[in-house]
Amino acid sequence: MAAFARVSGSVGLITLQNPPVNALSAAVRQGIVDSVQRALREPEVKCVVICGQNGIFCGGADIREFSGPMSGPPLIPMIHSIEVAAKPVVAAIEGSALGGGLEIALGCHYRIAHSKTRLGLPEVTLGLLPAAGGSQRLPRLIGVPAALDLITTGRHVTAAEALQLGMVDQVTDRNVTDVAVKFALSVVGKPLDARRISMHSCPHSPDLDELFERTMQHVRQRARGAIAPVACVQAVRAAATLPYAQGMEKERELMATLFTSGQARALQYCFFAQRAIGRWSMPSGARWDTSKPRPVHKTAVIGLGTMGRGIAVTLAQAGFPVIAVENHEKQLMAAKQAISGMLERGAKRRGVTPVLNKITYSRDIQSVANADLVIEAVFEDMALKEKVFQQLSAICKPGALLCTNTSGLNIDHLASQVRNPELVVGMHFFAPAHVMKLLEVVYGPRSSSEALATAMAVGKKIGKVSVAVGNCQGFVGNRMLEHYVEQALFLLEEGATPELVDQALEEFGFAMGVFRMSDLSGLDIGWRVRKGKGLAVPDPTTGQTARVQQGRRYSPVADLICEQGRFGQKTGQGWYQYNTPGSRVGKPDPWVHNFLKDYRARHGLVARRIDHQEVLERCLYSMINEGFRILEDGIAAGPEDIDVIYVFGYSWPRHRGGPMFYAHMVGLPKVLERLEHYHQAHPDVPSLQPCNLLRKLVANGSPPIQKWKEVMKKINSRL
């Protein structure tokens, strides 16, 4: 709702009240409409101030309302009524003014912001555009280039930047409502027309056409198929070229298309999924709200290879003192230099002082004795990690949390090496660790809820999107990825080329297809893992790696490529060819095409035509099927956890919501039917066999994704 009060004799104060962010629910909108009418009606009221309760102006429209039938007064006429009011209306902005919240402020005649406020039109991140006049008012207020930037990216600006751009009239460090009340009284009786943004004409510049062309090109390149950024450019173009009323009509048309699109649903699902993962639970019943994290003051990182360096930087940037340990002198020196460079560059980008003194370097593992949390980041080798954990167990103070940065090794086995296995968790960072947002926090059967709570709290403090997952080979992300990569290799055997597979995946929205991505990260990494698993070993009789391993179809194509020393970008050759080692631009490689031709001939395989649809179905559905198995096994608590992992760690296109949301959008019966079809065609590929949970969800009427957990609980309790 919105409360009305008369203050300082003649100021009508309207306070938005809808915790936690004063979102514009139907009740809040009704409250505003009623309060504005009252303020205009009461002769004692000479001016109006709009503010929000609890230190936040407004987080925008109530996103939860978008999935149901809309009720209550619409925003556009409500904002219009503020703008045409005959009494001055001042927005007193603190905390955040986002989306519809900022659109209300733009309808006011004056805007005063607290210095700590952030303002923005983030609708594009929800698959929408600022459709309560925001796309038409903002360019009129701050000019087309700045409005295009803000509306197409959705970025939030500080109060200082807002003042510089002309979005707000004043910034204060004092109580913003008090300042706004005083200000409102000072403008009573002054003419208001010039303050009504919809009456301004859009600032004109001769190179507008070129600006729109350039922005549209840039936006399309970055959007990976997302439609909202394109619509945002079209809406701003309407503001720049049409009278306000016609611009509003265009804004409405564009919004109507976006509002009902699958992309908007996917992006709004992601918004809530990202918040839902913070409410973790363990199979033991322990939960985020009943488990207390331990205090963490001092941290340590063991092993300063690429991952260790990135982790140390992340911890230091978040304010943690870090003891960085590396026992090889040369490696330690190199790491020190690299870390300092990373901290300096990061600080320059953020306009702050580099925190070089947060990190203490040492060659002696004994120096971590006082740390509250230690992250082991040595080479991905179980024997080596075991040794480090045994040492840590002897050295660390009682109660210290021992974490391993591993992409898939058994957490429980490492826990068995220490005195307090309940204090061991996995922290799976993604490379580069100081850049990538995702952190899989892995609990084993013996990890305590306190240990998990502590790792999750540290993850949050260092700015990572942290997802709690159970212990299994590959955890969630890599376990699913294995099936995606496997299908891509099978498709090569059956007639596809790396570029055909990549093109299908990139058109779907991945930043890079599977082969381009493995060229970037290095083919040798996967090769080493496969060798470790006893795959990729030649048959002693034929000398060749067999196409059946451990009782199932196996493709040795990637191993054979590695045998040629083709490790991707770093060697200048992989699935693609590069002009020089280290170059990033790959071209289709005739050598690879001939190699595949020979390979097929050697194994009696007849190449067939493979289309993009098959690439997507085989690669994505097999991975989704594994996602259902992960849910069945209780490794992830819900589909949101899997989707957040894929969006933040594996460049899954956000506007498609994540693999499990995608399955929900495609329809579970269709996913099941296609998996059955492909499994029939490839009975030696177990990952194509539909898993029980998928079958059961379909048998239960394919409920929407928000209901899967309920159905899963029901199914489990019946077992």
Ligand SMILES: CCCCCCCC/C=C\C=C\CC(=O)SCCNC(=O)CCNC(=O)[C@H](O)C(C)(C)COP(=O)(O)OP(=O)(O)OC[C@H]1O[C@@H](n2cnc3c(N)ncnc32)[C@H](O)[C@@H]1OP(=O)(O)O
């Ligand atoms: C056919 C044509 C039909 C056309 C109809 C058109 C009608 C629509 C017209 C206009 C539309 C306007 C568009 C909008 O305004 S869209 C919303 C834009 N706003 C945002 O994107 C802001 C989203 N929120 C945030 O960025 C943050 O929450 C922030 C406000 C910065 C606060 O951050 P923080 O303090 O970190 O808190 P949390 O993010 O954890 O949020 C706390 C809980 O509040 C929930 N929340 C936040 N914002 C909203 C919202 N706008 N609506 C509903 N709920 C919201 C959030 O989910 C948290 O709750 P929970 O943990 O339970 O998920």
